[in-house]
Amino acid sequence: MTADLSTDEERRRFLRYTRTRSWPMLGRFPVSDDLHDALLAQMLAGAPETVRSLLDSLRAQTRATAARMLTDERYRHAVATLPFRAGDRIVAVGDSITADRLGWFDLLAASVELAGAPQAGLVNLSVSGNTTADALERFDLLEAAQPTRVLLMLGTNDARAHGRTRHHRMVTPPETERNVRALIDLITHDLHAPVTVITPPAVDQDRIDAFFTGAPLHWRADAVAEVAAAVRKAAPDAIDLHESLDVRGGHDLLEDDGVHPTPAGQRIILTHVVDQLRSAPE
Secondary structure, eight states: OOOOOOSHHHHHHHHHHOOGGGSHHHHHSOOOHHHHHHHHHHHTTSOHHHHHHHHHHHHHHHHHHHHHHTTSHHHHHHHHTSSOOTTOEEEEEESHHHHOTTSHHHHHHHHHHHHTOOOOEEEEOOOTTOOHHHHHHTHHHHHHTOOSEEEEEOOTTTSOEEOSSSOEESSOHHHHHHHHHHHHHIIIIISOOOEEEEOOOOOOHHHHHHHTTTOSEEOOHHHHHHHHHHHHHHOTTOBOHHHHSOOOTTOOOBOTTSSSBOHHHHHHHHHHHHHHHHHSOO
16 A cells, blocks of 8 residues: 655654664664664655654654653552663564554653653564564564563564455464464573563454455454464463453544554553563562
């Protein structure tokens, strides 16, 4: 699908999910910040100054949302008692749901900073469109980040299907299970870091069918459910967003595409993750 990026709001949405610093090639062969801005500007047929302004507005929105969340005493206490220590490096590995600059992980980073919690470093290595196989392929970049804890949320794109009449899935459920097991094994044994696995959230079939009409890619709610089950099989102690994030009944937790959480949905994801992290064994 070709995106219409003719307005600042559409460009802003594009930038929400596009993190060139996490792209494998640019991770292995880093370029300057100015070149990242120039690359994004080329994609948007705009100026680097416009890109920087839009990125600043996304960061400001995330920080303001985190500040509002911290006015809730329960949430503020939960963030303050997370098992993060000064000098820790908390690294997120995921797809566009986690890459979202208004999403749960960036909100977590802003909350930790604003709450005055021990200043762990929070690094978002998520890449839009990634499958569990993609994350396995770029394990070298996760290793280079030197995490002391990894938060792993993948699977939505494993269920993504391509084709107009045949709908071939990117990754089968047995492959998802195998990839998640492999990632857990590599993180815990090669990196000696604890890993928190998070299932993909549920999707809204009606919105997907409307949004992707005529497109050569698609999602099925039952396929995402199969992936979530495979993740749970590989990691029985996973945070189960698929079951806990209720996208039915008119709750406005998903964007119009039926796949990506809205900012409200992202806030709910964050509260689930924070609660589980607090109760997880060291």
